[in-house]
Amino acid sequence: MIEREPQSHPVDADPSRESNGPAPGQTETILAAGAISESLSPAQEAEAANLDSISRILKASxxxxxxxxxxxxxxxxxxxxxxxxxxxxxxxxxxxxxxxxxxxxxxxxxxxxxxxxxxxxxxxxxxxxxxxxxxxxxxxxxxxxxxxxxxxxxxxxxxxEVLPPQQLPSPADNANAESATSEPPAQKLAQPEKPERVVITGRVGRVPELRETPNGHFVARMPLAIHTGEKTVWHTVLFFDDQAKQAAATRTKGEVITVIGYKHLRTIPTKNGTKQVEQIFAAAVQTPKPAKKS
Incomplete structure (x- = not known):
């Protein structure tokens, strides 16, 4: 299950507050951060980073x-x-x-x-x-x-590519072939759901952390806070390759941005077994326009 902790304390939304993450009592949704945990060995970190790259290319969790x-x-x-x-x-x-x-x-x-x-x-x-x-x-x-x-x-x-017509079996041929065998047809694999597209607006918790994977790809990790009343939910957003470099160079702490991306679920090992965490792969970032003064 995705771990969430209840929150009972108001959150200071001041962007100047020196914080590297959620304060005690805040709710945190880990989006890909759990895949690169500080408790993992270098080999495990390399494997997790490679899996992130494969997920991004194949568009599959x-x-x-x-x-x-x-x-x-x-x-x-x-x-x-x-x-x-x-x-x-x-x-x-x-x-x-x-x-x-x-x-x-x-x-x-x-x-x-x-x-x-x-x-x-x-x-x-x-x-x-x-x-x-x-x-x-x-x-x-x-x-x-x-x-x-x-x-x-x-x-x-x-x-x-389209095969020449003489190489394509007709529907009648397929029907005869199926009736000639006593084995049942292979069961089709279930069509997996497409990654969920999300649009979230929040405040950058700190400057994106940029790293290079063993296979030469760049990944940037950035916490994003969404304030709802007295509660704050923290998301960790991932950027890849050119977007990762750009995010690390341009995003600043306290900046309000809108992230458009895709939500992924991932199972990671823990001391007591495994758990699922969410992860969002950013596809685009927008900076909301300031409200016009009346």
Whole structure:
């Protein structure tokens, strides 16, 4: 569950107040901050930052699970497909209604342009998989002594290609094929809900904290306070890459801004198990115009 603490004390909305976060008694909604906790080791921080980058590229929230055989599982629902990362086994699994694909001995999972690149293989060959946010993929297997391929066009371009008419089965052919087999048709995967779009206006709690992830991406973290009567709810907003640099350079403490972004849910480990936290990935920031004096 998402942790929220009741608040009973009024909050000082003075932007000059020296504070790095919510005061005692205030309510805090952790939006991606829990993913980069000070209690995590450097390796855990690097993994969390990489998962944030993958979530942003695939436009899908990460769901952390435990598989009885394969151990930790980090799952992303990408439209009608599912991507599962098993970091303890070096395994990446892609699934949809008609296909299951495993990439073993994974050596790299990273962002390349606007898609995800997965590399694995053995001594004889290498497997390179490119996955796009629409769920389409490109798979290449090359001998180990040849260079790994590069994806030069978006994978969805290949997915949108129309086959010649003679290669497309007719509806009658499909019906005959289904009736000829005794096996029931594969059950389609449930369509996951799209990330919720949010628009929030609040006061910047402190200058955004900028950091660089191990795979070369920039992430900026910024607390944003929303005052409602005597209560204040704190949000932590994340910016990525160019927006992260811009936010770190331009946003100031006490500034009132409007953030337009998408809410994500994430499961993170705790001392007593796991918990879910919210996270908002900023898509745009606006500065409200001052009210006209009458």
């Amino acid at each position: 990460v769901q952390e699970r435990q598989d009885v055989v394969l151990g930790r599982c980090q799952r992303f629902d990408v439209l009608a497909a599912q991507l599962e990362l098993y970091p303890d086994r070096g395994l990446v699994r892609y699934r949809r209604a008609s296909l299951q694909l495993d990439v073993a001995n994974v050596s790299r999972v990273g962002i390349e342009k606007s898609w995800l690149r997965v590399e694995g293989g053995d001594q004889a060959s290498r497997t390179v998989l490119f996955l796009h946010p629409n769920g389409s993929l490109t798979l290449t297997v090359v001998p180990d002594d040849q260079p790994a391929p590069a994806q030069t066009t978006a994978p969805e371009a290949a997915a949108n």
